[in-house]
Structure formats: C-alpha cells, structure tokens
Amino acid sequence: MGKITGFLDYKRQDFKIQGVTQRISHYHEFAVPIGETDIAIQAARCMDCGIPFCQSTFGCPLWNLIPEWNDLAYRGQWREAYERLEITNNFPEFTGRLCPAPCESACTLSINDAPVTIKQIELAIIEKAFQEGWVVPYPPQKSTGKSVAVIGSGPAGLAAAQQLRRLGHQVTVFEKSPKIGGLLRYGIPDFKLEKRVIDRRLEQLISEGIVFKTEVMIGEDISAHYLKKSFDSILIATGAGHPRDLQIPGRNLKGIYFAQEFLTNSNLFVDGMIDGNQLISCQDKTVLVIGGGDTGSDCVGTANRQGARRVFQFEILPKPEEWKYKWNPYWPNRPDILRTSTSHQEGCEREWSVMTKSFSGRHGKIEKASFSRVRWDRSGKSLQPDMQEIPDSDFELNIDMVLLATGFVHLVHNRLIKDLRLQFDDKKNLRVDEHFMTSVPGVFAAGDAAKGPSLIVKAIYAGREAAKSIHNYLMC
Ligand SMILES: Cc1cc2nc3c(=O)[nH]c(=O)nc-3n(C[C@H](O)[C@H](O)[C@H](O)COP(=O)(O)OP(=O)(O)OC[C@H]3O[C@@H](n4cnc5c(N)ncnc54)[C@H](O)[C@@H]3O)c2cc1C
Structure with missing residues (x-):
C-alpha cells in the first residue's frame, strides 16, 4: 500500500x-x-x-x-x-x-x-x-508444430491468438472486414478509440508471428470443412452481429438504418476508406436514435459530429434511478443507474418509456415517426414488469433519419456455423462447455459468439481462457 x-x-x-x-x-x-x-x-x-x-x-x-x-x-x-x-x-x-x-x-x-x-x-x-518502448514482441522460443485458425479479429480473437502464439502454435487470424479489430474498429467511434491504438498493438502481434488474413469470409471464401482439415484446431470468435429489428409499419422506408451499419459506415469514412458521397450522413437532419444503451450513445455522438440538426434518443424501458451519491450503496455490485455519457452531454433529447409505433413518409422516404408513452408495472407475479400503453399519450415527430440501436440478439447463423453443424444455446449463441469447446471436438468459441453481446474486457478474458483450453487439447 x-x-x-x-x-x-x-x-x-x-x-x-x-x-x-x-x-x-x-x-x-x-x-x-x-x-x-x-x-x-x-x-x-x-x-x-x-x-x-x-x-x-x-x-x-x-x-x-x-x-x-x-x-x-x-x-x-x-x-x-x-x-x-x-x-x-x-x-x-x-x-x-x-x-x-x-x-x-x-x-x-x-x-x-x-x-x-x-x-x-x-x-x-x-x-x-x-x-x-516497453511493449515489445514475445515471439515463442520453440514451435509446437500445431496450427490454429482463429475466425474473427475482435478482442476475443486477438487475445486468443496472442496467447496461442506465445505458447508456440502457428496462428492464422481470418477476418472478413478490410482491417483487423472487430467492433473495436468498425463499431466503436474514433472519439472513444482512435484506430491508431489498434494499429500500434497489431505491430506487436505481427512481430510475434501471428498471420492475419483480411477480407476472407470463412464459410464463403474458404469453407469450414477445408479449414477444419487444414488446421489442428479452430476458434470461432465472430461476435454477436445479428441485430434486433423493429418490425413496425413503415420499417422499409429509406432513411432507417441499423446502428451498426451507420457506425461502420462512419468509421470507414473517418478512416478515409469511403468518401463523402458514400457517407450515411446526418448533416442538417433530425435524427431519432431508438435504444437507450451504449450503442445508441455512440450513434448520438456520431450524429452530432456529422452536423445533425436535432438528435432524439428514445428508450422503451423506464428511466433508471438518478444517481445522487459519489459512493455506491449497492457495493460491490454495479448499480443499474442512469448513465449520461459524454455523447449525451453533446446534445440529445432523451426520453424513456416511449414506444415507437410506426414510421411514415412520402416517396419511400421516412418523414415522421409515431409514438406512445408506456407505463411499467412491477406489481404482478411475474419477475418481468408488465408494460401498458398509456391511453391518449400518442405523439408524432418529424424525423429525417432513424438509427435502430435496439441491441444484438445472437451471433449470425452463417454458412460457417451451418456447415460445421454447431449446436446453439437457448439464446441461439454457440453452445460451449466449460473449456470453451463447441459441440464439435477441436472447434472452440469465445467472446460474444458464445456469450452474446457483452464487453471488451469479457471478450479478452474469454479469448485467454479459450487459448488455454485449445493448448491443452492440442498438447494432450
Ligand atoms: C457500437 C458499439 C459500442 C461498444 N462500446 C463498448 C465499450 O465502450 N466498452 C465495452 O467494453 N464494450 C463495448 N461494446 C461491446 C464490445 O465491442 C464487444 O463485446 C466485443 O467487441 C466483442 O468482441 P468479440 O471479439 O467477441 O467480437 P467482435 O468484436 O464482434 O469481432 C468479431 C469479428 O469477427 C468477424 N467475423 C464474423 N464472421 C466472420 C467470418 N465468417 N469470417 C471471418 N470473419 C468473421 C467480424 O467481421 C468481426 O470483425 C460495444 C459494442 C458496439 C456494437
């Protein structure tokens, strides 16, 4: 001390x-x-x-x-x-x-x-x-002669790749996007994480001998079976990219985007990989962000930087408790409280207990959104509170763009997953045992692909733990 x-x-x-x-x-x-x-x-x-x-x-x-x-x-x-x-x-x-x-x-x-x-x-x-200059590469002293394919280059895949390489395995990371980093690169905006920070770390990983292959969609460009034959083990770290949709009237109008599509597009623009004509731009627009979580907050910050005229963020759940303490009465648990991010402080009208009911517009383009207010009732027997619409609480807003930040439901069930016939858990993520092994021997999964949408710190932990299990599997 x-x-x-x-x-x-x-x-x-x-x-x-x-x-x-x-x-x-x-x-x-x-x-x-x-x-x-x-x-x-x-x-x-x-x-x-x-x-x-x-x-x-x-x-x-x-x-x-x-x-x-x-x-x-x-x-x-x-x-x-x-x-x-x-x-x-x-x-x-x-x-x-x-x-x-x-x-x-x-x-x-x-x-x-x-x-x-x-x-x-x-x-x-x-x-x-x-x-x-203390962050130096630690290439392995000797090779085990075993090879591992890591699919997905988010924090789970990168942490696993580094741990496995340091243990002496040949590691190849496959990534479908043009650059490495997963949501660190294409989800999280630069104002939270400048991409030079990822590139700086990549230099170490490359010097340690990890091979990176970008713009390769496993399951399409390389089949899952070929990969399985070519490597001694596989780690699936493909994230939980299937977004939750809002199937209400008018959903198909132009100007309504999933948050991830919008954020990826903005990150590509900031990186100079697309130009202004390809940008999904909020400039001079009234923007509605649906969903009160962190992804929604990143949309708010991005919309303001793009020059939005007005930004709303609506959440169907009730407003969390407002924090009046500098200490934590719920210690050691993390309290579920109202969090106001730096993006919210930059300009945003936030409302809770608001249900978005429909979108409408002309010439196929969104112009209005309709809402009603809801009441949450915890008095029933069920653990889940009941939601009731408040009569005569309907209202409308003129809206030019909608960003659906309503969360991710599970990993994308693409050909990679189907071809390997992997089993799912009850949330439709990959079922893994306590050693991060899927239902197919030698195929492991870590991060959001196995646990559902979560946090970077948990993805790094899962990548490290999965690497230990893969090492044990390969060496016994
Ligand atoms: C907008 C946003 C903001 C966030 N902000 C925070 C934050 O501030 N703090 C925090 O702790 N967490 C945050 N999170 C959550 C965090 O980013 C994720 O929990 C974490 O990135 C999950 O890591 P992962 O390695 O499991 O997957 P991901 O980061 O999702 O990476 C998966 C990678 O796999 C690739 N892939 C998928 N399928 C294939 C395939 N078939 N072949 C090849 N490659 C494939 C994808 O392109 C992607 O690059 C945020 C999430 C979002 C969406």
Missing part, C-alpha cells in the same frame, strides 16, 4: 475532457491526460484491502492485479506496474479507454466515498509503457 492515509488525504480526480464545442468539431479522442504526479496521487487512494473486491468476481473479469499496480504507480515504478498489468490483460489500452469499469463499482472505498480511478491509472500505465 503506497500511502496509508492516501484515501483520506486525496479526492478522486477524473479524466479531464475537452469542452463540447471543441470536441464535436472532430472525431479524435478528447480526454486530456492528467500527468504522472496526479496519477500517482490517485493511485495513493488505493487502500490495498485485505480482500480486493476490485479484482474479484464482482470487479475485474480479467482479475487484473489492481492493488499491486496502484501501489507501483504511486511509487513511480511504472515499468514494474506495466509488468504486473500485462500478466492478466493483453490490451489494457482498450479497456483503459472503453471499459465500464466494474472494478470501480466494486472498489471498497466506494462503500462511503468515490472509488479509486482504476481505469485512468490502467490507461496511464499502458500509455507510459508504449511511450518508453
């Missing part, structure tokens, strides 16, 4: 960020680093608890050694802090930017005070490591 009285002496200091006008004028990240001395002070707030809930099942899914690296950051031993961090996390630069930080909700300090800024400290350690 760095400073015994640190948690009494210092207040929590969060990421500093650029003001709204400045940040919506560009697509870059906008957090302003707070400097090593200030980070050390934040790290001094860690109490090095007897039971560090931050790294327990309530906290970090990766079991990051948080109190250890907090202590080292406080002492200015940055290299040692990095060495502890990389033991458990292949990509702290992704989680340090994007994780919702369940570790902070579980931090013991949050019983009666603001938690340690664990995410910010993690990011400071990994950025220092890149700056100092």
Whole structure:
C-alpha cells in the first residue's frame, strides 16, 4: 500500500475532457491526460484491502492485479506496474479507454466515498509503457508444430491468438472486414478509440508471428470443412452481429438504418476508406436514435459530429434511478443507474418509456415517426414488469433519419456455423462447455459468439481462457 492515509488525504480526480464545442468539431479522442504526479496521487487512494473486491468476481473479469499496480504507480515504478498489468490483460489500452469499469463499482472505498480511478491509472500505465518502448514482441522460443485458425479479429480473437502464439502454435487470424479489430474498429467511434491504438498493438502481434488474413469470409471464401482439415484446431470468435429489428409499419422506408451499419459506415469514412458521397450522413437532419444503451450513445455522438440538426434518443424501458451519491450503496455490485455519457452531454433529447409505433413518409422516404408513452408495472407475479400503453399519450415527430440501436440478439447463423453443424444455446449463441469447446471436438468459441453481446474486457478474458483450453487439447 503506497500511502496509508492516501484515501483520506486525496479526492478522486477524473479524466479531464475537452469542452463540447471543441470536441464535436472532430472525431479524435478528447480526454486530456492528467500527468504522472496526479496519477500517482490517485493511485495513493488505493487502500490495498485485505480482500480486493476490485479484482474479484464482482470487479475485474480479467482479475487484473489492481492493488499491486496502484501501489507501483504511486511509487513511480511504472515499468514494474506495466509488468504486473500485462500478466492478466493483453490490451489494457482498450479497456483503459472503453471499459465500464466494474472494478470501480466494486472498489471498497466506494462503500462511503468515490472509488479509486482504476481505469485512468490502467490507461496511464499502458500509455507510459508504449511511450518508453516497453511493449515489445514475445515471439515463442520453440514451435509446437500445431496450427490454429482463429475466425474473427475482435478482442476475443486477438487475445486468443496472442496467447496461442506465445505458447508456440502457428496462428492464422481470418477476418472478413478490410482491417483487423472487430467492433473495436468498425463499431466503436474514433472519439472513444482512435484506430491508431489498434494499429500500434497489431505491430506487436505481427512481430510475434501471428498471420492475419483480411477480407476472407470463412464459410464463403474458404469453407469450414477445408479449414477444419487444414488446421489442428479452430476458434470461432465472430461476435454477436445479428441485430434486433423493429418490425413496425413503415420499417422499409429509406432513411432507417441499423446502428451498426451507420457506425461502420462512419468509421470507414473517418478512416478515409469511403468518401463523402458514400457517407450515411446526418448533416442538417433530425435524427431519432431508438435504444437507450451504449450503442445508441455512440450513434448520438456520431450524429452530432456529422452536423445533425436535432438528435432524439428514445428508450422503451423506464428511466433508471438518478444517481445522487459519489459512493455506491449497492457495493460491490454495479448499480443499474442512469448513465449520461459524454455523447449525451453533446446534445440529445432523451426520453424513456416511449414506444415507437410506426414510421411514415412520402416517396419511400421516412418523414415522421409515431409514438406512445408506456407505463411499467412491477406489481404482478411475474419477475418481468408488465408494460401498458398509456391511453391518449400518442405523439408524432418529424424525423429525417432513424438509427435502430435496439441491441444484438445472437451471433449470425452463417454458412460457417451451418456447415460445421454447431449446436446453439437457448439464446441461439454457440453452445460451449466449460473449456470453451463447441459441440464439435477441436472447434472452440469465445467472446460474444458464445456469450452474446457483452464487453471488451469479457471478450479478452474469454479469448485467454479459450487459448488455454485449445493448448491443452492440442498438447494432450
Ligand atoms: C457500437 C458499439 C459500442 C461498444 N462500446 C463498448 C465499450 O465502450 N466498452 C465495452 O467494453 N464494450 C463495448 N461494446 C461491446 C464490445 O465491442 C464487444 O463485446 C466485443 O467487441 C466483442 O468482441 P468479440 O471479439 O467477441 O467480437 P467482435 O468484436 O464482434 O469481432 C468479431 C469479428 O469477427 C468477424 N467475423 C464474423 N464472421 C466472420 C467470418 N465468417 N469470417 C471471418 N470473419 C468473421 C467480424 O467481421 C468481426 O470483425 C460495444 C459494442 C458496439 C456494437
């Protein structure tokens, strides 16, 4: 423990960020680093608890050694802090930017005070490591002679590939998109994660000897059977890309897009891979985002950067509890509360308990959306609350564009999955056993493809665990 009285002496200091006008004028990240001395002070707030809930099942899914690296950051031993961090996390630069930080909700300090800024400290350690040149390739010392095909290059596939390669296997990652990264590259906007951050990490993975093949759709360009014959094992890390649709009248009108289609298009534009004519642009439009989650929030931030005239975000579920504490009364659990992202602060009219009933328009193009308000009743016997439409609560809005951010239901059941005759779980994701093996021996699955839509930190964990199981399978 760095400073015994640190948690009494210092207040929590969060990421500093650029003001709204400045940040919506560009697509870059906008957090302003707070400097090593200030980070050390934040790290001094860690109490090095007897039971560090931050790294327990309530906290970090990766079991990051948080109190250890907090202590080292406080002492200015940055290299040692990095060495502890990389033991458990292949990509702290992704989680340090994007994780919702369940570790902070579980931090013991949050019983009666603001938690340690664990995410910010993690990011400071990994950025220092890149700056100092400590992030180096660890190619394997010897080869096992075994080969693994990893399908999908999101965080699950990349973490698994790195772990397997370091164990001496020949690893080839197949990706259907033009560039590596999965949702990190084509879902998450640059203002949350600049793509140079992925490219910087890719240099290490390539130097370690991982082979990447892009624009290859497994199941179509290469058959699943050929892959199975050519590799000793396969890992399916294809994500959960099947979007939830909203089948209401007028759904087929032009101007209604799935959030993922819109975000991918915007990311391609920001990357210079498409031009302005191909952009699904919100400029001067009234945009309705349906769905109150994080994907919806990313749509709001992107729409504002594109110059939307007005942005609405409607959610059918009730408004979550408004947070009035700096501590966590639900400790060590992560509370289900109203979260206002930086994108929401940039301009957005948010409403809850609103059901979108229909779209209408002229010449095949959306012009209006109709809604009614709903009431949620928890008094019934069922665990699920009942939803009732409130009589005479109908209203309409003039809308130029709709973005459906209503979530993902499960992985895409494409030819790869069908040809291998893989079994599904009750949510129609891939059924895996406790070793991440699917119903077909030697074929493993990890990340959203097996667990459904989740988080980057969980995808990295699943990739690492699946790699251990594949190694055991290949070597026994
Ligand atoms: C808009 C958005 C924002 C998000 N923001 C956050 C956030 O801030 N923080 C957070 O923790 N989580 C966030 N998430 C969730 C997070 O991105 C996912 O949980 C995570 O990326 C899942 O990783 P994965 O490796 O399982 O799959 P993915 O990242 O989905 O990668 C799967 C890859 O497989 C490829 N693929 C699919 N089929 C084939 C095939 N047949 N052949 C070859 N390649 C194939 C796909 O092209 C894709 O690149 C967000 C999700 C979305 C949609």
